[in-house]
């Protein structure tokens with residue numbers, strides 16, 4: 001469970017988040033929604049401890065993480081978190097297989113870990129049999145699915161996802177949405193910044209960045225009058 005209370009962030013001289021309060025619970029997909037530039041990515045980064053907050057407080061699984069130092073944040077990323085971010089974090093000069101197992105073999109330059117599980121993660125994202133290809137040769141959508149395969153492989157309890165369907169065709173989009181739904185059903189916390197109406201509809205809760213500062217997230221059935229992005 002991630003809880004953020006009244007968090008505010010200024011980047012440079014620009015105030016971006018103004019007292020966001022949001023709760024993301026295990027077993028649920030929470031969508032961060034709102035118009036372009038409202039701060040969805042910024043909020044996602046704050047919740048994942050990638051970006052420091054200026055005001056407010058945050059807890060993860062009941063633990064106050066507001067003042068976490070670098071070592072504590074690293075431990076959180078290592079033990080609990082998987083990220084599928086907009087730049088995908090793919091190492092172009094490495095193989096697909098290396099990229100999937102990257103977080104498990106962070107200090108090595110070779111594929112370590114469970115090869116069968118790596119292949120299964122690739123199969124789940126439609127990249128079966130591509131493990132020996134150079135990641136840099138994949139298309140944008142394929143890189144996005146590769147980032148997702150890495151998150152599946154990592155088996156993390158909290159997933160932070162930024163615009164996961166942006167570069168995907170309808171068939172792969174559906175597949176990816178179903179994969180996140182499966183993640184949540186397994187009891188994981190899934191937090192997704194998205195504009196995609198189909199993705200938003202599949203989420204259990206949604207938080208409108210910049211507007212819902214007191215209401216926090218809400219059940220899917222209450223979304224009808226709240227608008228999408």
Ligand SMILES: Nc1ncnc2c1ncn2[C@@H]1O[C@H](COP(=O)(O)OP(=O)(O)OP(=O)(O)O)[C@@H](O)[C@H]1O
Nearest residue numbers: 011012014016034035036037038039040041042043
């Ligand atoms: N590193 C940065 N330097 C300066 N301004 C930034 C930086 N990162 C974000 N911003 C600003 O913060 C605001 C929110 O950006 P953010 O990417 O969080 O929005 P978003 O809702 O995710 O947008 P989109 O839907 O277009 O991806 C924008 O006005 C953006 O210009």
